[in-house]
Structure formats: C-alpha cells, structure tokens
Amino acid sequence: xxxxxxPANWPGHGRLWSHLVSDVSYAELHLFAAGLELPRRAFDRxxxxxxxxxxxxxxxAGAVEVSSREVVRLLHAAGLRRRKRRDGRP
Numbered sequence: 001x002x003x004x005x006x007p008a009n010w011p012g013h014g015r016l017w018s019h020l021v022s023d024v025s026y027a028e029l030h031l032f033a034a035g036l037e038l039p040r041r042a043f044d045r046x047x048x049x050x051x052x053x054x055x056x057x058x059x060x061a062g063a064v065e066v067s068s069r070e071v072v073r074l075l076h077a078a079g080l081r082r083r084k085r086r087d088g089r090p
Contacts, residue, residue, distance in 0.1 A: 003032040005063040006071045008052035018055050019071050020048040020063060023078040036061060045082040046075055 002023065008016040020038075022029035026046075033040075033048050036057055042048045050058055059065060066074070075081040 003029060003058075003063045004066045004071060004074055005050065005055065005058045006066055006068040008050075008055050009068060010049075012049075016052040018050040018052065018058070019068070020050045020058060021046065021071050021075055022080070023074040026080065032061070032063070046080050047071070 004021050004023065006019050008018045010017040010019070020029065020033065022032070029048065030040075030043070033043070036054065038048055038050070038054075042050070072081070
C-alpha cells in the first residue's frame with residue numbers, strides 16, 4: 001500500500017492543509033485514512049484534506065512525501081483524478 005501526501009501549502013478555514021492520495025484505488029486511500037482516524041467528510045472527490053498538524057502522523061504511518069504537482073500527476077496516471085464540475089456539483 002502506497003499513499004502520498006503533499007506539503008501543507010493550501011490555506012482554508014484559518015489553517016494550512018495537505019492532500020492525501022492513493023495511486024491505486026479509493027479503497028486503499030479510505031483504508032489508510034481510517035487508520036489515521038480521519039473523518040470521511042475530509043474526503044473531497046479524489047483526496048483527503050489533511051490539516052498541517054496531522055502531516056507528521058501521515059508520514060509516520062507510511063505516506064510518501066511528494067510535491068503538490070506530483071500528487072496531481074499520480075492521480076492522473078492512476079485514472080483517479082476527479083475534477084470539480086463548473087456548475088459546482090461533485
């Protein structure tokens with residue numbers, strides 16, 4: 001199981017966020033996130049939003065540190081990228 005995490009560079013709700021992704025399946029990603037006790041509401045289309053203070057926990061659990069650009073590349077290569085729709089619906 002390989003899950004990836006990018007640096008906490010994304011601002012929102014008064015804090016910084018990382019993205020947690022899988023390059024294999026959403027099932028793998030959900031399993032990893034459950035091990036970190038991340039709430040399912042943190043899942044957004046193709047990734048989990050991970051608050052900066054949880055970044056070390058993800059790495060300690062085995063997430064591989066990659067750049068934000070690499071996260072997008074991995075999702076595209078695996079066919080797991082789900083883009084936002086222009087009308088705002090998932």
